[in-house]
Amino acid sequence: MTPDLLEQGARRAEARMAALQAEKSNTESGGRTAGFGRVVTQGEVDVSHGRILYLEDVSVSFDGFKAINKLSLDIAPGELRCIIGPNGAGKTTMMDIITGKTRPDEGQVYFGSTIDLLRYREAEIAQLGIGRKFQKPTVFEHLTVFENLELALKTHKGVRASMFFRLDSAQKDRLAEVLHTIHLAEHVTRLSGNLSHGQKQWLEIGMLLMQDPKLLLLDEPVAGMTDEETARTAELFLTLKGKHSLMVVEHDMSFIRTISDIVTVLCDGSVLAQGTLDQVQADERVIEVYLGR
Numbered sequence: 001m002t003p004d005l006l007e008q009g010a011r012r013a014e015a016r017m018a019a020l021q022a023e024k025s026n027t028e029s030g031g032r033t034a035g036f037g038r039v040v041t042q043g044e045v046d047v048s049h050g051r052i053l054y055l056e057d058v059s060v061s062f063d064g065f066k067a068i069n070k071l072s073l074d075i076a077p078g079e080l081r082c083i084i085g086p087n088g089a090g091k092t093t094m095m096d097i098i099t100g101k102t103r104p105d106e107g108q109v110y111f112g113s114t115i116d117l118l119r120y121r122e123a124e125i126a127q128l129g130i131g132r133k134f135q136k137p138t139v140f141e142h143l144t145v146f147e148n149l150e151l152a153l154k155t156h157k158g159v160r161a162s163m164f165f166r167l168d169s170a171q172k173d174r175l176a177e178v179l180h181t182i183h184l185a186e187h188v189t190r191l192s193g194n195l196s197h198g199q200k201q202w203l204e205i206g207m208l209l210m211q212d213p214k215l216l217l218l219d220e221p222v223a224g225m226t227d228e229e230t231a232r233t234a235e236l237f238l239t240l241k242g243k244h245s246l247m248v249v250e251h252d253m254s255f256i257r258t259i260s261d262i263v264t265v266l267c268d269g270s271v272l273a274q275g276t277l278d279q280v281q282a283d284e285r286v287i288e289v290y291l292g293r
């Protein structure tokens with residue numbers, strides 16, 4: 001065999017090995033291969049391009065009705081983005097797509113610049129660091145505040161590991177910090193079922209915080225809260241901003257005014273307007289479809 005043919009053969013073998021490696025990492029990681037061929041290591045989100053969340057031209061139809069229509073949107077790391085829009089605008093469906101509950105018909109959804117969220121299942125997306133809070137609080141009412149927060153750590157472990165689970169000192173510190181952040185340090189031994197509606201909402205946010213999410217999606221967090229609870233929730237969100245990225249869907253405009261930098265207005269499944277609350281409130285299209293109603 002000539003040296004030329006040997007070299008060609010070696011190159012073919014190298015290419016085959018690379019292809020096999022790529023296949024192997026696809027299967028061994030349970031689909032954890034990131035977009036652009038990068039392998040995601042646990043906890044890593046590449047925000048070097050200045051975005052923690054990136055949606056482009058995303059669409060989904062239900063029985064021929066386009067609930068999300070060529071939606072493009074991005075969020076910067078540490079940003080607190082408010083999303084408003086009339087009923088049926090597609091706000092919940094957008095969150096369903098980000099969290100893997102609904103698969104879009106087309107478009108791209110990236111967490112950081114390398115993690116293609118459309119390759120992951122709902123539970124995997126939560127593990128990647130995207131926490132979601134639904135409108136109704138879903139705390140375990142028969143457990144204390146402390147037990148609920150402790151459970152939030154356990155749910156990340158297997159059944160056997162969680163049976164023998166003991167908080168280590170870093171986790172105890174984290175729990176104390178979260179208790180303080182969510183204004184429940186004085187209620188640690190109370191049964192969650194005896195908390196007020198607002199306190200239950202804070203506890204559920206605390207349960208998400210125990211898992212240290214990079215991005216938090218919050219659906220109508222102040223619905224049903226008293227004015228005082230709403231004000232404390234605004235304080236809480238302003239504390240979280242910077243440490244986490246937040247996407248908050250809300251109808252309460254005075255709450256939005258207190259917490260928002262940039263507001264995105266959704267309508268008919270796509271972005272109608274974006275800017276400060278004053279800017280979007282002055283936008284004729286927004287007044288017509290939403291605020292003027």
Ligand SMILES: Nc1ncnc2c1ncn2[C@@H]1O[C@H](COP(=O)(O)OP(=O)(O)OP(=O)(O)O)[C@@H](O)[C@H]1O
Nearest residue numbers: 062063066067085086087088089090091092093094
């Ligand atoms: N699974 C589904 N099947 C059929 N239609 C759906 C489904 N999910 C959402 N839709 C429709 O898609 C549109 C967008 O709904 P979505 O709940 O996302 O709006 P929204 O902006 O969250 O509204 P709201 O402010 O009332 O919560 C609505 O017309 C809704 O009826």
